[in-house]
Amino acid sequence: MALLLYGLGLSAFFIIPIVQPSLASTIHEPRTVLAIEICKKTSNYTFCVESLYADPRTPNADRYTLAYITFGLAYVNATATQDYIAQLLKKKAGHEHDRKQRLRRCQRDYNKAVSSLEAAYNDLNSETFFELADLAGDAARSSKDCQAAFNGTHYHPLGSRNRDLKGLCEICVVVSKLFTGT
Numbered sequence: 001m002a003l004l005l006y007g008l009g010l011s012a013f014f015i016i017p018i019v020q021p022s023l024a025s026t027i028h029e030p031r032t033v034l035a036i037e038i039c040k041k042t043s044n045y046t047f048c049v050e051s052l053y054a055d056p057r058t059p060n061a062d063r064y065t066l067a068y069i070t071f072g073l074a075y076v077n078a079t080a081t082q083d084y085i086a087q088l089l090k091k092k093a094g095h096e097h098d099r100k101q102r103l104r105r106c107q108r109d110y111n112k113a114v115s116s117l118e119a120a121y122n123d124l125n126s127e128t129f130f131e132l133a134d135l136a137g138d139a140a141r142s143s144k145d146c147q148a149a150f151n152g153t154h155y156h157p158l159g160s161r162n163r164d165l166k167g168l169c170e171i172c173v174v175v176s177k178l179f180t181g182t
């Protein structure tokens with residue numbers, strides 16, 4: 001009898017894990033939803049989900065982890081564009097005084113964006129949250145200013161990069177508000 005019960009217990013033990021996955025996802029849903037809730041508050045849900053879910057921590061991330069993820073993405077993006085602008089400026093192409101002027105403006109913009117995002121990262125590390133949204137807003141403004149630098153020209157070498165940074169900063173602003181309740 002004891003052996004039979006033991007056998008039943010074992011089989012129950014083995015059956016439960018098979019049933020478990022759907023149950024488990026229900027249990028974890030409130031945490032998964034945080035990233036989704038954030039993305040619903042941005043102007044481009046698809047962009048937000050694609051960006052955040054590029055990080056494997058996102059599905060289980062609390063607001064702190066999400067803040068590190070989003071500001072980290074914006075920072076990596078901004079520094080990559082900073083490097084790209086430096087490369088573009090190094091290229092010697094004859095006709096290009098006007099283009100260089102515009103690129104230099106973008107270079108200043110991206111230097112500022114990187115500084116703002118560095119400051120945000122330091123704030124996060126010291127659990128200082130009140131300036132985060134402003135710093136993300138500053139970085140977004142830098143990307144807009146760079147976008148405007150090429151206004152009236154046919155080709156914008158940084159168009160998609162400016163869009164990426166602006167979009168990431170928008171997510172940062174939404175995440176920041178989770179800490180300040182505004």
Ligand SMILES: *[C@@H]1O[C@H](CO)[C@@H](O)[C@H](O)[C@H]1NC(C)=O
Binds near residue numbers: 046
């Ligand atoms: C939203 O983001 C997606 C993915 O990055 C992009 O393909 C699409 O063009 C964006 N939509 C708008 C309206 O910007």
Ligand SMILES: *[C@@H]1O[C@H](CO)[C@@H](O)[C@H](O)[C@H]1NC(C)=O
Binds near residue numbers: 051164
């Ligand atoms: C910048 O962000 C966009 C949007 O998330 C992403 O597609 C792109 O790969 C990022 N670029 C870098 C260099 O991280």
Ligand SMILES: *[C@@H]1O[C@H](CO)[C@@H](O)[C@H](O)[C@H]1NC(C)=O
Binds near residue numbers: 152
């Ligand atoms: C770009 O220029 C047009 C007309 O020249 C103007 O209406 C628009 O506001 C400018 N956009 C930016 C971002 O400066």
